[in-house]
Amino acid sequence: MAIEPFEQRFVVRFYETDLQGELSVLNFMNFFEEVALQQSEYRGVGLQYYRDNSVIWMLHRWDISIFKAPRYGDEVLVRTLPVSFYGFLGYRKFWVLDNQGATLATADSAWVFLNTQTRRPMRVSQEMKLAYGHDGVPEFKMEMAEATKLQHPTIVKDFEVLKADIDIIKHTHNTKYVNWALETLPEVFLAQNKLTRLTVEYKRETRLGQMVKVATEGTAMANGSTICAHSISNGENAITCALSTQWMPR
Incomplete structure (x- = not known):
């Protein structure tokens, strides 16, 4: 099974917008998480697999860039690609496109593969890698931006x-x-x-x-x-x- 992006369309609902009528950053994040889960379900490693194997993907990092937020009623295409597995980490990229194909937002993310019984990270299994088409693919640690350090809180x-x-x-x-x-x-x-x-x-x-x-x-x-x-x-x-x-x- 090859490494392929997964896509899902969303229509921005009224309750997903902020004071300006634009998709809130919280709901950008919800769209990203939903499309990642739907790809996992499609690949046979979704919620039931997590329950049966006492594992879960837990978010570790986000780096989200918003170029233009869609507004209430707009339709968007959210695309995701699992780009690498490295030790106990999985890395995903996301794109949000409008109906003309323009990029509205992008995101890099890092996820920890977690044993839900011990609450400890575990190495990403070969079964999980195969489910996303990563058989024999060279894996790497994706560099991600650090959050700006707090110095003098106001x-x-x-x-x-x-x-x-x-x-x-x-x-x-x-x-x-x-x-x-x-x-x-x-x-x-x-x-x-x-x-x-x-x-x-x-x-x-x-x-x-x-x-x-x-x-x-x-x-x-x-x-x-x-x-x-x-x-x-x-x-x-x-x-x-x-x-x-x-x-x-x-």
């Missing part, structure tokens, strides 16, 4: 992990960390600026009932953009997630 907020934040792996869903980071930014800033890039590194799990502290600082750049560094820590002051967001004036 905004700090606390959040509690709620039932609605928990996913099928029984931990906080990956989009919730991004949502917490965005919640620290002033409403006027969000109204005047558009997100053009998001980098995320997930470091530790958080679970139901835990408190997290989200710290943010913004830096104005010479090209008119603003780069915000975000850090999320748990009650023991251990960093659970590091993020950076890049913004341009609307």
Whole structure:
């Protein structure tokens, strides 16, 4: 079975848009995760396979670039390709295209192959590699951008992990960390600026009932953009997630 991209069409729903009527970054991420899962189902290594074998793919990194966000009612094509498996990591690329074939967004991602009983990473199995057509394909570690490091936070907020934040792996869903980071930014800033890039590194799990502290600082750049560094820590002051967001004036 050859390495091939997998595609799925989506129509942007009203409840998937932000204040400007554009697809929110959280729902870009949901589209990416959905198309990755649908490819896994198509290849026979989907949710039932995960349950039967006590394994799961858990997100480790995102690097998302948004060139033009689709609006309510727009149809988009989301394409994904698993490009490499390296040790216990799997790397995927994503593209979002409009009906004219123009690229609206791209994303690189890294996923940890996890044993759900031990909650520890495990080497990607040969069966999993074969399912995606990686038989004999040279594997490599894909270089990914680091999140901008937080230096001097100017905004700090606390959040509690709620039932609605928990996913099928029984931990906080990956989009919730991004949502917490965005919640620290002033409403006027969000109204005047558009997100053009998001980098995320997930470091530790958080679970139901835990408190997290989200710290943010913004830096104005010479090209008119603003780069915000975000850090999320748990009650023991251990960093659970590091993020950076890049913004341009609307």
